[in-house]
Amino acid sequence: MKNVGEAPQEELATGERSTRNRVARSILDHGPSTVAELAGRLGLTQAAVRRHLDALVADDVVEPREQRVYGTRTRGRPAKVFALTDCGRDAFDQSYDKLAADALRWIAEQQGGEQAIAAFARARIAAQSGAYRAAVESVPAEQRAEALAKALSADGYAAAARSAPHPQQGEQLCQHHCPVAHVAEQFPQLCEAETEFFAELLGTHVQRLATIAHGDGVCTTFIPKTSKPAETSETASHEASKTMSKTHNASASTAGRNPA
Known part of the structure; x- marks a missing residue:
């Protein structure tokens, strides 16, 4: 698998890229996810998740979407979810x-x-x-x-x-x-x-x-x-x-x- 969300060299030493890969992998395994869901699954703060998501969005690995609702829609604006782009999926697959x-x-x-x-x-x-x-x-x-x-x-x-x-x-x-x-x-x-x-x-x-x-x-x-x-x-x-x-x-x- 290619590393997604490339980071500057000084960030790599602190595990930034590894955590960013975990965020992307969690979206792959669980589907489009909210910031709160990602934070809960990965044991990170929501602020940290948002920072990694910003980098992944900039790299065209994930993209924000309006959450799709099946069945009766509840009141209020649907939560924003983050889904893998085609480039993001390719990062996990050597595709033919x-x-x-x-x-x-x-x-x-x-x-x-x-x-x-x-x-x-x-x-x-x-x-x-x-x-x-x-x-x-x-x-x-x-x-x-x-x-x-x-x-x-x-x-x-x-x-x-x-x-x-x-x-x-x-x-x-x-x-x-x-x-x-x-x-x-x-x-x-x-x-x-x-x-x-x-x-x-x-x-x-x-x-x-x-x-x-x-x-x-x-x-x-x-x-x-x-x-x-x-x-x-x-x-x-x-x-x-x-x-x-x-x-x-x-x-x-x-x-x-x-x-x-």
Whole structure:
């Protein structure tokens, strides 16, 4: 990883750059964050956090945004949050985005356009699905979103499961990092295939609310709460197949963008 927020030599000796990297890393792991949230997680004063954020903003590593609110908006002005820029994300990844995009573009041109990209995206997900499937199938239904989040985090997605704004309706799976965000911006089939896989894995229709590839701070997937009794494996397989078909038809209009 490149060091972000370069500082003058006299500051380096005091650990300024190391702390600045911690601030940026915390935003990567937890998503867009307020000054107070960063101070609490890192054990710093808010004044110190603001100083580091000022330097990171000047270096185009982070940028201030208005906090996005899902559900009912409370009174008062939303708190300002700080999110990683594209440059900031690149500081944590040695990216081969151009090579990947060029390869997908060649596949589209030579092998059948968007359908070929979609087939590749599904094959890519299938090839790495084993660990996710094992994690999800090893726990009760009500713990599956959390198990999936942990498995995604192990692969670098910095994921977490949390209650939706109306908990009785379901959960939100939040991925604070996406290694292929820049490529998915050009080829949304990657997001669509992931959404299909989540639906099949969790046994229910899911809805993608936001994606990093579309410019949001976090990839957010809504998972509705189900109250169905446990299914036999044959029934579950049949229902998963229907869910995959429904999700594929709807994903083009929902993946990679926020609801209106």
